[in-house]
Amino acid sequence: MKYTFELQRGQEKSIVARDLYSCYFTDMEGSEKFFTHSIFLDMGLDALEDGKTEEALELFRAASRTCPEHLSREVSRILYYTGLALQKLGSVGRAVRSWISAERYHHFPFIAEMLEKYTNDYGMVRQSTPELDDWVAFYSIQLKRYMALKPSGKIGTFAEQDMVRELILDAWQTICESNELELMGTIEKLEYFQSYSIIFPTTTMLYQDLLPQSLRRSGCYYQNYTAPCSCGSGLPNYLCCGRTPSPEELLSGAE
Numbered sequence: 001m002k003y004t005f006e007l008q009r010g011q012e013k014s015i016v017a018r019d020l021y022s023c024y025f026t027d028m029e030g031s032e033k034f035f036t037h038s039i040f041l042d043m044g045l046d047a048l049e050d051g052k053t054e055e056a057l058e059l060f061r062a063a064s065r066t067c068p069e070h071l072s073r074e075v076s077r078i079l080y081y082t083g084l085a086l087q088k089l090g091s092v093g094r095a096v097r098s099w100i101s102a103e104r105y106h107h108f109p110f111i112a113e114m115l116e117k118y119t120n121d122y123g124m125v126r127q128s129t130p131e132l133d134d135w136v137a138f139y140s141i142q143l144k145r146y147m148a149l150k151p152s153g154k155i156g157t158f159a160e161q162d163m164v165r166e167l168i169l170d171a172w173q174t175i176c177e178s179n180e181l182e183l184m185g186t187i188e189k190l191e192y193f194q195s196y197s198i199i200f201p202t203t204t205m206l207y208q209d210l211l212p213q214s215l216r217r218s219g220c221y222y223q224n225y226t227a228p229c230s231c232g233s234g235l236p237n238y239l240c241c242g243r244t245p246s247p248e249e250l251l252s253g254a255e
Ligand SMILES: [Zn+2]
Pocket: 229, 230, 231, 232, 233, 240, 241, 242
């Protein structure tokens, strides 16, 4: 694909970034150059520095689309900056997912630093208090359980979502009042959250006994929770294949 434009700041650049996967451009001296991911990345970094975060995000995505996968250090860097832009835009959950992907491509200390800062021991986005970390993990695990019990695998309406949330919250209040969590570590809490059975209404009780074990326990490898994942990504299990998806991911189907 060939495309000619003047190398200048402004609209044309974002049009190019949005519409073309890879292209050539002619610079002002008239020489033709291959338009690569590194140019998109540089443009994105400029935009990020100028506070044009949304434009930066778009350019990083273009960089990601055009970067060959075997250039794992480059892919990792692009995903890291994608996460940075997302974090600046307030999408911390998506930023964390981007950094997790970045870590799979290449281990840079600055990515590990971001993951350390923004994730908790559950491998989820860190909340403002440890109690909230526990609640989000519990909510997510129970929400996933409820969704797995439904033949459609989905939440149909906001009313249903509210109803399920209320039921989970009731159970959570009972747990908190019992003080049972106080002496537990993360892995013990996860096992407890997984085995805690909330009776959801309608036909779901019937399904529960028919469910295969794998659906009841949603595939967390607690024995190797902090060990490197068996898929070879180099990430610990709790950030990789054994990760607990957030309620937002579950509800949006982005898991
Ligand atoms: Zn894995």
